[in-house]
Amino acid sequence: MSERAPSAESDADVLLRLAEATAHAIGVEFFSALVRHLTEALGAPYAFVAEFAGSPERVRSLAYFANGALADNFEYDLAGTPCEAVAHGSLCHHPRGVAAKFPADHWLADIGAESYLGVPLRDAAGVILGHVALLDTKPMPDEPRRLAIFRIFAARAAAELQRVRMERALAESERRFRDLFEEAPIGYVYEDTDTRFLSANHAFQQMLGLRPEEVTSTMGMSLVAPTEDTQAKVHDSLSAERAGQEKPFIEIELRRKDDGRSVWVQRFSRPEPDGKKTRTMVVDITARVLAEQERNRLRAQNEYLQEEIKSEYNFEEIVGRSPSLRGALAKVKQVAPMDATALILGETGTGKELIARAIHNASRRRDKPLIKLNCAALPTGLIESELFGHEKGAFTGALERRVGRFSLADGGTIFLDEIGEISHETQLRLLRVLQELEFEPVGSSKTVKVDVRVIAATNRDLEKAVADGAFRADLYYRLNVFPIHVPPLRERAADVPLLARYFMEKYATKVGRRLDAIHPETLQRLLAYPWPGNVRELENVIERAVILSPGVELEVEAQLLRTPAAPRAEKVEPAARADGEIESLDDLQRRHTLRALEQCNWVIEGPRGAALVLGLHPNTLRSRMKKMGLQRR
Numbered sequence: 362m363s364e365r366a367p368s369a370e371s372d373a374d375v376l377l378r379l380a381e382a383t384a385h386a387i388g389v390e391f392f393s394a395l396v397r398h399l400t401e402a403l404g405a406p407y408a409f410v411a412e413f414a415g416s417p418e419r420v421r422s423l424a425y426f427a428n429g430a431l432a433d434n435f436e437y438d439l440a441g442t443p444c445e446a447v448a449h450g451s452l453c454h455h456p457r458g459v460a461a462k463f464p465a466d467h468w469l470a471d472i473g474a475e476s477y478l479g480v481p482l483r484d485a486a487g488v489i490l491g492h493v494a495l496l497d498t499k500p501m502p503d504e505p506r507r508l509a510i511f512r513i514f515a516a517r518a519a520a521e522l523q524r525v526r527m528e529r530a531l532a533e534s535e536r537r538f539r540d541l542f543e544e545a546p547i548g549y550v551y552e553d554t555d556t557r558f559l560s561a562n563h564a565f566q567q568m569l570g571l572r573p574e575e576v577t578s579t580m581g582m583s584l585v586a587p588t589e590d591t592q593a594k595v596h597d598s599l600s601a602e603r604a605g606q607e608k609p610f611i612e613i614e615l616r617r618k619d620d621g622r623s624v625w626v627q628r629f630s631r632p633e634p635d636g637k638k639t640r641t642m643v644v645d646i647t648a649r650v651l652a653e654q655e656r657n658r659l660r661a662q663n664e665y666l667q668e669e670i671k672s673e674y675n676f677e678e679i680v681g682r683s684p685s686l687r688g689a690l691a692k693v694k695q696v697a698p699m700d701a702t703a704l705i706l707g708e709t710g711t712g713k714e715l716i717a718r719a720i721h722n723a724s725r726r727r728d729k730p731l732i733k734l735n736c737a738a739l740p741t742g743l744i745e746s747e748l749f750g751h752e753k754g755a756f757t758g759a760l761e762r763r764v765g766r767f768s769l770a771d772g773g774t775i776f777l778d779e780i781g782e783i784s785h786e787t788q789l790r791l792l793r794v795l796q797e798l799e800f801e802p803v804g805s806s807k808t809v810k811v812d813v814r815v816i817a818a819t820n821r822d823l824e825k826a827v828a829d830g831a832f833r834a835d836l837y838y839r840l841n842v843f844p845i846h847v848p849p850l851r852e853r854a855a856d857v858p859l860l861a862r863y864f865m866e867k868y869a870t871k872v873g874r875r876l877d878a879i880h881p882e883t884l885q886r887l888l889a890y891p892w893p894g895n896v897r898e899l900e901n902v903i904e905r906a907v908i909l910s911p912g913v914e915l916e917v918e919a920q921l922l923r924t925p926a927a928p929r930a931e932k933v934e935p936a937a938r939a940d941g942e943i944e945s946l947d948d949l950q951r952r953h954t955l956r957a958l959e960q961c962n963w964v965i966e967g968p969r970g971a972a973l974v975l976g977l978h979p980n981t982l983r984s985r986m987k988k989m990g991l992q993r994r
Contacts, residue, residue: 391521392424393431395493395514400426403507405497407472410518411444412482412491420448420491423522427472441465447479447492454478454508457500469496476501480511482519490522548626548643556581556599559638568626568645570619579618586614586623587806589754598630612646623807625650658771661764662730679715680863681856685848689716696843697723702795704780704840705818707847710897713818716847717776720816729773732766737779744787746803755804765802767794767811774814780840781821781832785980792836815840830984850892850899857887860896864903865915872907880914890922951989958986963993 396408406428414421414436421436439445443463447453455462459477460469469477478501479494493515501507548565552558561576569584585595591613598611615624627644679690696703697720705713714733721731734747746755750765766775783791794800799810817840826832850857861879869876879887883906892898906917954975961971965979972979986992 387521387524389424392518393426395518396424396426397431399493399495399511399514400429402510403495405495405501407474407496408494410482410491410493410522412522413448413489417448420444423491437468443469443477444479444492444494447481447494448489450481450483450489452480452508452512454501454503456502459496472496473498475499478507478511480515482515482522484519484523490519490526493518548645550581550641550643551638552581552641553638554599565643568617568624568643569615570617570622575618584615584618586616588614588752598628612650623647658764658768662732662769679712679719680860681853682859683848683853683855685853686856689845689847690719692843692845693719694723696720696845698725699843700724700814702814702840702842703816704823704842704844705816705847706844707818707820708849708895709820710895711847711849712896713820713847714776714778716845717774717816717818721774721776721814724774724814726773726814730770731774731776732770733776733778734766735778737782744783745790748787749790749800749802749809751803752805755802767800767813768809770813771811772813774816777815777817779819780817781819781823781826782978785833788833788836792833792839795836795839826978826981829981830987831978831981850895854888857892857899858884860899861887861903861915864900865907868904868907874907875913876907876910876915877913878915880916883915883917886917886919886922951991954982954985954989955991958991958993 392410396410399408400406407426409425410423411420412423413419418440419436419438422434425432425434439448441463443453443455443459443466455477457476460466460474463469474496476497476499477494478496479492481489482491482493483489493511495501495511548562548568550558550561550565558576558579558581561571565571566573566576571579582595585591594611594613610627610629612625612627615626616622617624624645625647627646628641629643630639630641632639679686693716703717703720705716707713717733718731721727734744736744739747746763746765748765748767750763750768753760753762777791790800794811794813795815798812799808801808823832823837823841827834827837850860858879861884865876865879887899894901902917902921903915905921906915909918910916954971957971957974958965961969961974964970965972965982967973970979972982975982977985
């Protein structure tokens with residue numbers, strides 16, 4: 362077999378053609394262009410570029426040119442092939458008889474290979490990455506020109522293979538870090554100095570209720586809760602970021618974009634060196650904040666209940682079997698299983714709170730707290746704070762956040778005693794709670810939803826208060842869903858002996874005395890007395906008698922049960938006007954009210970107010986002044 366004649370093309374022409382053919386190609390395109398133009402320039406039908414395939418003993422082709430066309434890539438073991446020595450770092454040239462030298466490599470025989478030239482591909486550190494091979498069906502003489510060209514483009518192929526590997530590693534690293542970024546349990550967001558989101562990971566999107574397409578159209582400030590504390594923290598943080606400073610973790614309240622629910626987060630931001638963008642990490646701490654709020658609520662509830670335990674109630678159970686009392690208890694039994702609002706009516710000292718407890722204890726809310734508030738025991742300005750709570754700094758003296766009685770009673774029952782004493786403003790807020798079961802704490806714009814049953818009580822005539830304008834009619838109708846009248850003690854005389862015996866045993870045990878019975882004369886006195894102070898007065902009388910009784914029988918002194926004498930009626934001369942005619946009652950009442958207002962310098966409420974002088978509720982006095990047309994000049 363004759364050797365191929367040297368090409369008439371000069372070395373410079375061959376190098377130039379190969380360089381131009383591969384100059385603008387990278388990656389797979391470069392390897393394909395290289396093997397094709399190598400075969401054309403060096404006159405061989407087969408050429409391929411290969412890299413190691415996960416093992417130093419196995420390779421796979423990156424580009425393979427055969428008989429004038431690119432062919433499919435392949436993978437093979439190096440053992441028994443002429444490429445084995447090349448992969449270990451040697452330049453390998455077999456001018457002829459290569460198939461006979463490597464009989465185990467059947468592929469050489471299949472393509473009719475006669476000669477082989479292989480050059481290893483090394484990186485900058487000398488590490489072998491793979492090899493490039495040229496095969497011919499004719500002898501391949503040892504020409505320096507051919508070998509030099511082959512070495513030059515083998516070096517170029519090695520550089521490209523190293524670049525491809527680095528690109529692969531970078532892509533894999535970017536993929537792994539992208540997965541870490543996207544799937545991290547912590548929220549990450551990239552935003553500009555105007556808080557516009559540029560990108561955000563899945564955790565952040567889920568945390569704030571954002572759809573992927575909404576991210577770039579959302580401003581961070583639009584999700585910040587409109588509370589003064591949160592707004593101040595965010596503005597301080599943004600000012601630091603714009604100044605190029607890192608801001609430590611801050612805890613703020615955000616609102617989800619989809620449903621507006623509150624999300625509490627811990628935020629840490631780091632501005633970019635150019636000062637135009639910020640990378641922010643956000644950790645969801647909602648569960649912790651809600652747990653702390655619940656803990657504070659339970660702590661406040663526990664403190665309240667502890668105070669209740671320390672205080673003494675009139676009764677531990679309802680005592681009596683008179684028909685009037687049984688009628689009231691029958692109504693308790695009817696309304697208790699329902700969630701209807703109950704209004705307990707009765708004189709002072711009849712045990713309205715005890716009826717409220719009986720309703721609660723027989724309801725489905727018995728395992729939740731019964732929270733009470735005496736509306737007449739607090740100044741007008743503090744009732745709203747007690748009922749609905751307040752934020753820190755809501756008013757002078759509000760040094761910390763306070764949980765209101767409605768929040769404490771969530772899931773349970775709230776008992777509002779002396780409901781007729783609350784102001785018009787509080788009446789309006791209470792009406793909203795009854796209608797919507799929601800309210801805003803004093804000094805807060807955040808709406809709090811509660812599930813509370815309301816039981817109210819009063820010793821006032823609310824219908825008359827509505828007629829006088831001192832009580833809202835709509836609130837009265839809301840409260841008066843199921844009225845229960847608690848009879849005064851004078852209407853249940855049959856219960857007096859039972860109550861007296863009950864209180865005698867209670868206080869005798871308390872002071873460590875032995876009392877076996879009630880003296881007959883004492884019992885007669887107790888039955889004859891009208892009890893204007895009702896059960897509360899009876900309890901006080903019995904407690905004193907337990908202390909003073911000399912023997913084993915309870916005795917009550919006669920002077921303790923003397924009925925107060927009615928005030929003597931004074932003779933009142935009818936008022937006359939200047940014309941000598943008798944003044945009408947309305948004119949007399951107007952003149953009397955005006956005189957009281959002038960004496961009090963038009964002060965209505967308080968210890969020096971006209972309402973106290975006239976014996977009226979301040980709101981009642983205001984209503985009468987409006988009706989009479991009285992106003993300070």
